[in-house]
Amino acid sequence: MTEIPISHMLFVSTALFFIGMYGFFTRRNMITMLMAIELMLNSVNINFVIFNKYLYPEKMDGIFFTIFVITIAAAEAAVAIAIIINLYRSHQSIDVEEADNLKN
Amino acid sequence: MTDQLIDFFLLMKSELLLLAVIFIMLFMNITAKENADGTPVDNNHSILVTANILLLLNFLAGFFMNTSGNLFGDSFTSTELTAFQKNILNLGTLLVSLQSYTWLKTHKHVMEFYMLLLATLLGMFLMISSQHMLLFYLGLELSTIPLAALVNFDLEKKKSAEAAMKMIMMSAFSSALLLFGISLFYGTMGTLHFQEIPAALNGSDLQLYCLILLIAAFGFKISAVPFHFWTADVYEGAPVPVTSYLSVISKGSILFVMTTVLYNVFAGMGVEWYLIICVLAVATMITGNIFAVRQQNLKRLLAFSSIAQVGFILVGMSGQNTEGAVSVTYFIIIYIFSNLAALGVISVVSALTGKEKISDYKGFYKTNPMLSWILAIALFSLAGIPPTSGFFGKFFLLLAGAGNGNYTLVIIAALNMIVSLYYYLKIVKAVFMDANEEPIPTINLAFFPKAGLLICLIGIIVTGLASGSYNYIQELFASL
Numbered sequence: 001m002t003e004i005p006i007s008h009m010l011f012v013s014t015a016l017f018f019i020g021m022y023g024f025f026t027r028r029n030m031i032t033m034l035m036a037i038e039l040m041l042n043s044v045n046i047n048f049v050i051f052n053k054y055l056y057p058e059k060m061d062g063i064f065f066t067i068f069v070i071t072i073a074a075a076e077a078a079v080a081i082a083i084i085i086n087l088y089r090s091h092q093s094i095d096v097e098e099a100d101n102l103k104n
Numbered sequence: 105m106t107d108q109l110i111d112f113f114l115l116m117k118s119e120l121l122l123l124a125v126i127f128i129m130l131f132m133n134i135t136a137k138e139n140a141d142g143t144p145v146d147n148n149h150s151i152l153v154t155a156n157i158l159l160l161l162n163f164l165a166g167f168f169m170n171t172s173g174n175l176f177g178d179s180f181t182s183t184e185l186t187a188f189q190k191n192i193l194n195l196g197t198l199l200v201s202l203q204s205y206t207w208l209k210t211h212k213h214v215m216e217f218y219m220l221l222l223a224t225l226l227g228m229f230l231m232i233s234s235q236h237m238l239l240f241y242l243g244l245e246l247s248t249i250p251l252a253a254l255v256n257f258d259l260e261k262k263k264s265a266e267a268a269m270k271m272i273m274m275s276a277f278s279s280a281l282l283l284f285g286i287s288l289f290y291g292t293m294g295t296l297h298f299q300e301i302p303a304a305l306n307g308s309d310l311q312l313y314c315l316i317l318l319i320a321a322f323g324f325k326i327s328a329v330p331f332h333f334w335t336a337d338v339y340e341g342a343p344v345p346v347t348s349y350l351s352v353i354s355k356g357s358i359l360f361v362m363t364t365v366l367y368n369v370f371a372g373m374g375v376e377w378y379l380i381i382c383v384l385a386v387a388t389m390i391t392g393n394i395f396a397v398r399q400q401n402l403k404r405l406l407a408f409s410s411i412a413q414v415g416f417i418l419v420g421m422s423g424q425n426t427e428g429a430v431s432v433t434y435f436i437i438i439y440i441f442s443n444l445a446a447l448g449v450i451s452v453v454s455a456l457t458g459k460e461k462i463s464d465y466k467g468f469y470k471t472n473p474m475l476s477w478i479l480a481i482a483l484f485s486l487a488g489i490p491p492t493s494g495f496f497g498k499f500f501l502l503l504a505g506a507g508n509g510n511y512t513l514v515i516i517a518a519l520n521m522i523v524s525l526y527y528y529l530k531i532v533k534a535v536f537m538d539a540n541e542e543p544i545p546t547i548n549l550a551f552f553p554k555a556g557l558l559i560c561l562i563g564i565i566v567t568g569l570a571s572g573s574y575n576y577i578q579e580l581f582a583s584l
Contacts, residue, residue, distance in 0.1 A: 017284055024277060033273060040280035047287035056294040065238055065290070069283060072245045076279075079249050080272045083256055087265040099266045 009050040016043035030084045030094045034077060041073045114171045115182040118190045119229050121165055125158045126222045133215040148214045152205055155218050156552060159198040166191035178299065179236035185580045186232050189360045189433065193232075196353045196440045197225050202556030203448040204345035207455040209550075217257060220250040221349065228357035232364075237286050237296035240361070244282070248275040248325070251354060255342040267341025274334040278324030285317030298369045305372040312376055318365075319380050325358040326414050329387040336395070339407035344451035347403060351410045352443050356436040359417060363429050366421070374424055381422045382513055389415030389520040396527050402450055402460050405527060406443070409486065412524055413439060419517045420501030423508050430578050431500035437573070438485065438497040441563035445482035448557050449475050457544055462531055467540030472547055476535050478557050485564045487528040488521055493568025500574065 016039055023036030045066045052062025088094050113120060132154065170187035174180065201221070208214045227246025234240040252275065256268030290296055292311055293304035305311060320331060327335040339347045366377055392412030399405035417439075420431045452475070454460050469476040485494030498521065506514045549557075567573050 017280075020280070030269065030273075034276075037273075037276045037280055040277075041283065044280065044283040044287045047284070048290060051287070051291040051294075055291065059294075061238075061294075061296060062287075062290055065241075065286075065296070068238060068242060072242070072249075076245070076249055076272070076276050079253055080269075080276065083252060083265065083268045083272055086256060086259060087269050090260075090262045090265050096269075099269060101263055101266055 006050060006054045009046065009054075013043045013046040013050070016040075016046065028095050028097055030087075030096060031081075033096070034080055034084075038073065038077065041069060045069055111171070111173060112175065114169055115173050115175050115180075117169060117182075118166060118187065118194075119226060119233075121162050122222060122226050122229065125162055126219065126226070128158060129155060129215060129218050129222075136215075148209055148211065151214055152208060152552070156198070156201055156205075159194070159201050163191065163194040163198050166194050174235065176239075179239050179297065180230075180233050181235045182233055184583060188577070188580055189232055189357075190229050192433075192437055192440065193225060193228055193353055193357055196356065196444065197221065197349070199440070199444045199448075199556050199559060200345055200349045200353065202552045202559075203348065203444065203451050205550055205552035205556075206452050207343060207345055213257070217254070220254045220257075223250045224248075224254070224349075224354070228353070231357060231361050234361075235298045237289075237298075240365075241279075241283070241286065244325075245279060247354065247357065248279070251275075251346075251350065254346045254349070255338060257346060258343050261341075263341040264343070265341075267338045270334045270341075271338045274324060278321045278331070281317050281324075282321030285314040285321065288317075289314045298365075301369050302372055305370070307373060307376075311373070315370060315373055315377060316380065319377065319384075322358060322362045323384060326355050326362070327411055328384045328414055328418065329391040329411065332388070332391070332411050335411060336404050336407040339410075340401060340404045344403065344447060344454045347407075348444055348447035348451065351407070351447070352440050355410070355414065356440060359414075359421075359432060359436060363421060363432050367424075367429055378422055378424060378508070381418050382510065385415050385418035385422060385513065386516055387415075388412065388418060389517060393520050393523045393527075396524070399527075400462055402462055402465070402531070403454075405462070405531070406446060406450075409524065409527065410443065412520065413443075413486070415520070416498060416501050416517060419505040419513055422510065422513065423504035423506075425504065425507050426578070426581050427500070427504040427507055430574070430581050431497075431504040433577050433581075434567075434574050435497040435501055438493045438564070438567050441560045441567065442482050442485035442492075442494055445478055445557060445560035445564060446486065448553065448560060449479045449482070452547060452549065452553055453544060456547060459544060462534050464544065465531065466534050466538040467543035468535040470540075471543045471545060475547065475549075475557075478561055479535060480532050481561060481564060483528040483532055487525050489525075491565070491568065493564050493566075496568040496574075 020036045020039030020043065024033055027033050027036060048062035048066045084094055087099065091098055132151065170184055172183045208217060224247045227243045231240055231243030231247060234243055252268050252272040255271050256264055258264040288310060293301060295304060323331040339351060342350065370377060389412055392408050392415055396405055396408035396412060399408060417432055417435055420428055420435065481492060485492035488494045488498040502514050502517055
């Protein structure tokens with residue numbers, strides 16, 4: 001069986017990153033924006049793992065980094081969702097366009 | 105074995121002391137007596153006194169027993185310089201804590217405030233000491249995620265919730281950019297150790313792309329233009345003490361790290377990042393000033409003025425010599441004193457009267473002469489008028505910037521300083537000259553905010569006139 005070349009993998013991760021960025025800029029629902037950020041972070045995870053496996057298999061740096069990124073992404077999502085719930089209580093909406101009290 | 109253990113404790117002294125403070129306060133929270141309705145018995149006074157004393161002790165302990173060395177497979181370093189930088193942040197946190205007394209006195213969740221605040225400080229300490237991208241990333245996240253919760257600390261306020269939402273979205277986005285940059289760096293170099301990166305830099309296009317992503321992530325955190333959109337909203341929506349913490353301590357710590365990373369780790373790509381920093385500096389100064397001129401809300405004005413100040417700091421950073429690093433550190437100390445004095449006055453007024461507009465401050469001098477003078481001196485220092493220390497800070501920044509021979513940049517910076525005088529003096533004029541039918545009533549300051557403001561005032565005057573302070577920082581950098 002032939003091995004999948006690294007460029008294919010990199011294509012997936014890069015595409016995922018920019019899909020996430022596109023989603024972050026175009027979506028108006030806060031939860032969806034959070035999901036878009038999650039996509040970007042996961043593309044980073046894929047990057048770390050494939051670089052580790054294909055280029056530097058003798059050390060585990062990339063894998064370790066991935067574990068930390070996953071953990072911190074979870075913490076970040078927890079705080080973000082708590083903030084969004086609190087915002088929903090006062091604004092009755094989670095659309096970013098509705099949250100515009102701070103514009104002068 | 106014992107020697108190693110003692111070494112370990114001494115090297116991680118600042119972090120461990122801070123952890124001790126956090127745990128002491130956590131246990132106080134458990135044992136605190138409460139009324140039937142859940143409010144503390146004596147209106148938070150004893151908690152606040154203990155917190156401030158602990159922070160003061162923490163700051164004083166930062167002067168002693170500082171040793172140099174590395175830990176955790178060389179991914180954590182402690183030197184005289186990092187100890188000094190951490191202690192600057194300690195002092196700033198103490199000042200913020202002193203000034204938040206008026207606001208926290210009646211607040212229900214005072215303990216949570218300190219937990220979150222000190223957790224972010226711990227993150228900054230780790231970040232300053234980090235010698236590995238992983239530790240750097242962990243410190244960065246530890247210093248931003250709790251901050252978003254702090255911004256939302258007035259839970260019932262609509263603006264607070266909105267500001268927190270913007271902050272967490274922006275910080276998550278910027279850390280995603282940072283991580284993407286780091287992951288590609290890992291791909292090109294196979295190491296993320298700060299000491300091994302310089303040898304592995306080859307200046308390829310991919311590495312340049314990573315560097316741009318990295319600087320963009322830094323730009324988000326220090327709110328350099330064009331990554332500044334969240335700043336004004338977050339500063340306006342957050343409670344004032346949190347605003348001061350964000351604009352001074354959080355920004356200062358990132359600038360410390362940014363200087364170290366750019367000067368030591370990416371010295372090999374100096375030509376590339378020099379250009380980026382120059383563009384950022386010009387855009388940041390001009391945009392910050394233009395927007396600050398239009399503002400009517402005092403917090404928003406100071407938010408944009410703090411963006412402009414970052415522009416000046418970037419001018420110093422573009423110097424690419426030891427003076428650049430020294431002047432950035434020196435200016436951050438001065439900036440901590442000046443901005444905390446200005447925001448401290450606003451914090452007290454906002455906590456007691458809820459007024460934050462410039463027009464509300466008309467006739468402020470008639471009713472509160474002492475606070476007016478502090479506000480005026482702080483604003484003069486921010487504008488950079490001698491003999492306040494702000495002048496010396498800006499002078500050294502521009503001198504460092506000129507050291508690289510880019511005089512256009514220095515001239516633009518000097519012109520921007522003149523523009524910034526307009527909006528700072530606009531506040532001073534409202535405070536001292538304009539008449540007002542209903543001025544802000546006379547404020548009786550409690551002991552803690554008064555002490556905090558006086559320390560800031562002394563700092564503003566002494567840091568500039570005592571030239572030893574600049575030389576001391578220079579020696580610290582030379583000893584590396």
